[in-house]
Amino acid sequence: MIEIETVSKSFTGREGTFKAVDAVTLKIAAREVFGIIGESGAGKSTLMRFINALEIPDEGSVKMEGVDVGRLKGKALRDHQKDIGMIFQHFNLLGNKTVEENVRLPLMLHNYEQSLSLEEVLDFVGLADKRKNYPAELSGGEKQRVGIARALITRPKVLLCDEPTSALDENTTYEIVDVLRKAQREYDMTIIVVTHELHVIKALCHRAAVLEKGKLIDTVEVVNKPHERSIKSYHERILEVLRDD
Numbered sequence: 001m002i003e004i005e006t007v008s009k010s011f012t013g014r015e016g017t018f019k020a021v022d023a024v025t026l027k028i029a030a031r032e033v034f035g036i037i038g039e040s041g042a043g044k045s046t047l048m049r050f051i052n053a054l055e056i057p058d059e060g061s062v063k064m065e066g067v068d069v070g071r072l073k074g075k076a077l078r079d080h081q082k083d084i085g086m087i088f089q090h091f092n093l094l095g096n097k098t099v100e101e102n103v104r105l106p107l108m109l110h111n112y113e114q115s116l117s118l119e120e121v122l123d124f125v126g127l128a129d130k131r132k133n134y135p136a137e138l139s140g141g142e143k144q145r146v147g148i149a150r151a152l153i154t155r156p157k158v159l160l161c162d163e164p165t166s167a168l169d170e171n172t173t174y175e176i177v178d179v180l181r182k183a184q185r186e187y188d189m190t191i192i193v194v195t196h197e198l199h200v201i202k203a204l205c206h207r208a209a210v211l212e213k214g215k216l217i218d219t220v221e222v223v224n225k226p227h228e229r230s231i232k233s234y235h236e237r238i239l240e241v242l243r244d245d
């Protein structure tokens with residue numbers, strides 16, 4: 001579904017020009033949950049942002065369903081971007097809007113032919129009873145559920161997740177992982193997840209690309225992939241970690 005072909009991107013900073021992404025080639029299949037891992041600054045976010053044309057590569061191409069994304073302009077570019085949802089580490093919710101206003105926001109900005117109903121997405125993420133609340137009244141996990149609902153309401157073909165659980169504690173992380181896996185199945189999406197958290201890749205992804213200094217150094221099939229994990233209480237986790245020799 002997504003074909004990334006020898007893409008490179010350089011940025012110029014105070015210390016001169018450097019390659020943030022260096023000749024990366026990979027393919028992501030429809031309905032795959034694909035991770036991008038690597039240390040801070042490895043180029044993960046830049047690589048992911050090529051897919052919805054928030055960054056344009058200097059060299060190489062990114063194709064989605066055969067269309068070269070970097071060449072799209074005007075309506076064709078907007079239509080492409082409408083097929084792609086995104087969720088963020090810090091949720092990016094509007095603090096002066098309620099949960100339901102935040103979730104409906106994309107529908108205020110563009111016309112989506114296949115959008116889902118507000119009720120459906122709020123039920124799906126388990127926030128039907130919080131629809132009139134403001135973000136400041138929610139936990140981190142609930143805020144990310146709002147972010148997921150806001151992405152789902154447009155019924156995207158592809159969901160890009162930029163460090164979706166990095167601001168969350170361990171149990172909340174697995175709750176969000178479960179919501180994302182369920183969303184992939186229910187709505188037949190392709191999901192791409194940038195993270196430095198290996199346990200998230202393990203629980204969520206089918207495959208993962210490993211980036212180092214902008215280069216793709218490996219693509220790994222995840223074994224024991226998407227497994228059911230029983231959510232332990234915070235107390236149980238404390239005992240498990242502190243009493244483990």
Ligand SMILES: Nc1ncnc2c1ncn2[C@@H]1O[C@H](COP(=O)(O)OP(=O)(O)OP(=O)(O)O)[C@@H](O)[C@H]1O
Nearest residue numbers: 011012013020038039040041042043044045046047
């Ligand atoms: N618009 C930009 N202008 C200049 N430099 C940039 C820009 N975007 C990214 N960079 C730099 O490119 C490198 C790769 O950034 P990128 O955000 O893709 O890495 P990352 O692997 O996602 O890192 P992190 O996990 O810290 O977010 C970093 O050194 C970053 O500072």
